Amino acid sequence: MLWRRNLLAPLAALALVLTASAGAGTAAASTDTTAVAAVPAAPAAGDFGAPGPYATAVEVGAITTLYYPRDIADSDRRHPVIVWGNGTGGVPLVYRDLMLHWASQGFVVAAANTPMSNLGISMRASIDMLTGRNADPGSVFFDRVDLEHIGASGHSQGGAAAIVVGSDPRIDTVLPIQPGPLANINAVRVPALLLAGQKDSIVFPALVKAFYNAADHIPALYGELRGADHFTVVGDPGPFAAPTTAWFRAHLMGDQAARAQFFGPGCGICADTTTWSDVRRNSLALNVPAATP
Numbered sequence: 001m002l003w004r005r006n007l008l009a010p011l012a013a014l015a016l017v018l019t020a021s022a023g024a025g026t027a028a029a030s031t032d033t034t035a036v037a038a039v040p041a042a043p044a045a046g047d048f049g050a051p052g053p054y055a056t057a058v059e060v061g062a063i064t065t066l067y068y069p070r071d072i073a074d075s076d077r078r079h080p081v082i083v084w085g086n087g088t089g090g091v092p093l094v095y096r097d098l099m100l101h102w103a104s105q106g107f108v109v110a111a112a113n114t115p116m117s118n119l120g121i122s123m124r125a126s127i128d129m130l131t132g133r134n135a136d137p138g139s140v141f142f143d144r145v146d147l148e149h150i151g152a153s154g155h156s157q158g159g160a161a162a163i164v165v166g167s168d169p170r171i172d173t174v175l176p177i178q179p180g181p182l183a184n185i186n187a188v189r190v191p192a193l194l195l196a197g198q199k200d201s202i203v204f205p206a207l208v209k210a211f212y213n214a215a216d217h218i219p220a221l222y223g224e225l226r227g228a229d230h231f232t233v234v235g236d237p238g239p240f241a242a243p244t245t246a247w248f249r250a251h252l253m254g255d256q257a258a259r260a261q262f263f264g265p266g267c268g269i270c271a272d273t274t275t276w277s278d279v280r281r282n283s284l285a286l287n288v289p290a291a292t293p
Contacts, residue, residue: 049242075164085158197228
């Protein structure tokens, strides 16, 4: 497919650059299995783009790279899961900043290591792996993973994979970022936030809108980030950090302030024309209340 060929070279090159620039810290992650990231500052209330209150850690495995709250073993709560699929030719390192941001907010992020994620096989395997780790008394994840609240996300080909994995009954919501075309959203039975970039010349906004238009059987939103191209989300995720965090906090943590960003008459993203060039909500999304009982 042309979109795959166009995306492969720049993502692969970016992965090499980021690997080289990560230096000794990344080497430690691959040899010692676990690497600890810097302690983030607690965010202001409702500032979903700011780092969360959790220090973070990274565990690089054969199939999955985990980003998670560093002190999860001592946590007083179970942490929801986000499974992630990379763009064509990409690896989790390409999206490291976004993964760490979510982990700082209290999520366990299971990023499939595969550079060809479209079928979602590794993303499903990540859920199986975390299920085992959660049940293992010898694991730092023992009884600390909230397997009842799992979201799926990914970029480009990985965005299509998030849609594919959205048919899995263990998934509670999907958030495809600039998804490639090889997916069937009619099989998804959970709420969806579909993100496009206004200046994306690889996955054109019209392709993302086609998914949105087909998603008339689920609460679905379409958000087009003003000025964003296909690679805005890689490295520093910039404008993608806040809305993706808010969506997952709303659906996986029950965060009412985050929920108000998307639902009800005061829909936060609907009024933010600085960040968004186009926001759409289908009829089912319009009927979702801004607050849950």
